Amino acid sequence: MELTKEYLSQYFNPKNFFNRETSWLEFNRRVLQEATNTNLPLLDRIKFISIFFSNLDEFYMIRVSGLKEQVRANIFELTIDGLTPIEQLKIIEKTVQPMLNEIYEYWNKVILQELRENRIFICNMDELEAREKEALNQYFTKEIFPVLTPLAFDPGRPFPYISNLSLSFAILVENSKGEKHFARIKVPTILPRLLRIDHIVKLEQRNGNTNFTAKFIWLGDLIKENLPKLFPGNKILEAHRFRITRNTDLEIQEDEADDLLEVIEENIKQRKFGSVVRLEVQNTMPDFMIDTLIENLEITRNDVHIIDGNLGLSDVIQLYDLPIPSLKEKSFHPSIPYIVDREENIFSLIKKKDIMLHHPYDSFTPVIEFIKEASVDPDVLAIKQTLYRIGQDSPIVKYLIEAAERKKQVAVLVELKARFDEENNIYWAKELEKAGVHVVYGLVGLKTHAKMTLVVRKEIDGVQRYAHISTGNYNPETAKLYTDIGIFTADEKICSDVSEIFNFLTGYSELKQFNKLIVSPINTREKIIEFIENEIKYARQGKKAHIILKLNALVDPLIIAALYKASQEGVKIELIVRGICCLIPQIQGLSENIRVISIVGRLLEHNRLYYFYNNGKEILYAGSADFMQRNLDRRVEAAFPIENTEYKKIIIENVLLKALEDNQKARVLLPTGKYVFNHKVFYEQNVNYQEWLIRHWTKQTISILHNENKT
Template sequence: MLLSREYLKKYFNPANFFNRDLSWLEFNKRVLEEALNPELPLLDRIKFISIFFSNLDEFYMIRVSGLKEQIRANVFDTSMDGLTPHEQIRLIEKNLQPMLKEIYSYWQEKVIPELNENKIFICELNQLTKEERDGLNKYFLKEIYPILTPLAFDPGRPFPYISNLSLSFAILVKKPNGEKHFARVKVPSILPRLLRVDQIIKHKVSNGNSNGSYKYIWIGDLIRSNLNLLFPGMEIVEAYRFRITRDTDLEIQEDEADDLLQLIEENIKQRKFGNVVRLEVELQMPDYMIDTLIENLEITRNDLHIIEGNLGLSDVMLIYDLPLPHLKEKTFHPIIPKIFLEEENIFTLIKRNGVLLHHPYDSFAPVEDFIKEASRDPDVLAIKQTLYRVGLNSPIIKYLIEAAERKKQVAVLVELKARFDEENNIFWARELEKAGVHVVYGLLGLKTHAKMTLVVRREAEGVQRYVHLSTGNYNLTTAKLYTDLGLFSTDEDICADVSEIFNYLTGYSEQKSYRKLCVAPINQRERFLELIEREIKN
């Protein structure tokens, strides 16, 4: 049976398709369900609340921004599921609002009381003792006040630039002559959103950490109570928090690039000036203030979220970091497969038996050891690797640099287009180049998601190739969290395929077939269709 487009036509009914973005919302709803799960310990539920909001921020920065860009361009084409960009935005907001209402209600009515029961208090300023308030005001003057910059908005001073995901105050001030003016103060992102009162007030205070409690205040509350110091001689009529989300998706014209690294660097600089796609404001903010923000941010009321609660709850993750194991799930420790506990070196073990690792249940340590031993083994001649997201302070990078310094041939593809890791990857690409590593930045028009390592080693029988293939990144942190498979192998066909793929990535190749591997965009789709057709016949 030939899977022709004509044959498949009957399946192209929009009712047969899930909308990509509405489907993503359902995924984040599952994260919300974990946050609401009464079976989970308190701090784990707070962790999922943070993840829910962090996911949502990225969704607006990338997916919603793309839809709104289509609307601005007057695109009326429908997606595979039959929805126009306007309709998708409307349904996104319709489905999201009940989730927001539920999670904010849960935070206020369930989480806060449970935190209090466990001696973790997120306080209003009026709930603190005079001694604590005085200590916080001194802290404000010494540590916060010098960082703040009040920005006026009047004919001589244009509406200030507001950075992505930053929390700000919209402020109405009044001069002694009665004139009223609009101003903005940004809450510094370099400071924690929640301040530990017991850490700031160093000496013992009533209800302090001396009795095993933890007391926080929102930094915004402390700033708001001291706004008069930023506008001396003026009356603070009212001040309300707001937060914006910008379009941060990079639009890279790769076919016009002479230098991909330089092009991406320039695009990263432009990212902070992306269009505003969402404005979040406190419930109490008056209409005239909202209208001022909407007009100057060049958005509409359709981009507005009025929030009954604290803006940007992704920042509550710091509460999860408290040393309270009884309020968290038991820490999971991955196992190291028995084969890697033997005395032989890792190459002998892999050569004897291919090994499949299932992360995070199996430890990532054998993968790290594989790269480390390859960098230090005098018989290793070459290391080739693809890197997508390696994280900060990566030992993998350190071992690759060590290998190059030991005069081994090291070639690395660093994918510069890994979203939100572009700057980190540019940094690592340059560090590798400084050490003499052959660095490739990726292929034009494609993202290299394949995670591969090829080690070439001189042995008594001749040159031997070792391969590691993985669905997950070479990242020690995410390897403890995400479910992935990793394969160590010396299979001749697989090793030959991987060698040829690296030649394709670093050089020029028109190769169309491989022995065992399916390679996109070369033969993977074709192979999958063949396998599907085989299953239909059977």
């Protein structure tokens, strides 16, 4: 039976789905587990503490703010798991508070002590020597005092504007007349949160000891110590830190926009004034000060988080930069595959055969060199590229500009709506336009999330197209941390598909069908369900049927319903889902043949892979799309087939199957929504999938490609 929407809707029962928001919170709990994992070196645990808090900030800015907007608008539409916005908010707060208590207790009782044991001191003012205090106070007077602005709050001066994620002091002062006043001081963001004392005060080497030592003090502590200088003639009665989170997911009226760039720029300005969705305060702050903030920020007590510790611990990531290799996981250096590490034109190499790269195990350098070579090659006629998250100092953009200056046709889609990268993308879009590049900002109602480059080259036998298509962004920095797969190809059908997508993005071409690519919003959901239906057909015939999906998120109810149906028909389904998973596994009569794991490790699992056994004629796609409604219906996404026999074997065996063996960083999703470690008692040896790839990836691909080259 065809898996139509109507047929699959029989599975649309709230009991068959996890809530999206609680599933995300469980993902951040896995990050918390890494932050408290004593098997990790100290600075890596601190890195995960920072990630935990950065993740939580974004969750409140986007997801929680969206729920609160629904409540304010009296929207009570149920989620697919049957919850109202109010019910979700209650569950979120009930879940988040214990996690905050746990991570702050770990920071205060374990991390700070281990830092001290390793001669890294985060000091209080009363722990410092007199000369250190004196030097810091002088530093305050020269470097910090000039940028601080005390803002009073009284009948003549309204409550001051407080920016998103900024750290502030709420201060109560008393003047010489005995009158009490409220004031606010913002902790400046242009200075590091942790000041390196031993850089300000040149410490002596004592007893010939040359061991590395680092001493820090919180910037806020130094400001608090010097508050009397900011309020001369007044007595400081109270001074307590607080931090707010605003709604940053403001709606863009694209269909009414004459100029999308102007609209996005205005949106960025307005984002600063989004409604407050969370207030974090130190647990020392008295109730009357909390009430003052609540009243003037127009929030409720339910929006307040009372914290036992320093606010905004995402900033502790600066400790990770300390030059102490022994306190970090052993570094590794991506390698350039044998096939491209030769004195041969990149285009002639691609013409011979597809080239696959798996970042960060393979270097991102060949991708940059591909754009560089296209920019200088006199035979290249045109370059077309999509840019989603570009990065701050992009060599790729510089080469595109150079190509335009050499009179090549260069067309670039810069996705201005890439959340939190808008300002950076606007800057590069303007720089590209100045150089004469044809820049497209995106399509009304759609984000362009596909990662593609097309190079058109004049050759002896006619015009030839070359494509690079990937699961990851054209960002050299994230390419060091995110796992992504990309291919260079001269395959005529793939290049034709990529060309059609660019015509759709830059002109008025209508996307309808493709030779090899799977493209959102055209046919991704339909093709995936078609592949699932195929496995069901083979299972009914008593043949082997197997699906493996590797994703960042699985939310789409139709695809989940199709997987439920496949499970009931006996298809073996293995899902590797890093983040949100709304599918409930291991339910008898529904999903007993579905196993879900999540891997959270030193690298961020970012590639999306779709594998179907297909009666032995294995189908494997890599793509940019997760299985969420936004990726399937509201974004331009592209998935490409891995057709080369050896590449397909490498990915199936060394990526998908090896990930499923992981018993160090993999957690198994239970029917309760909780995750447990994939316990090693079931395996003969320990497998840390990412560390295994670091050791084996280059070795194996070099061997395979070298043998292919010989033949």
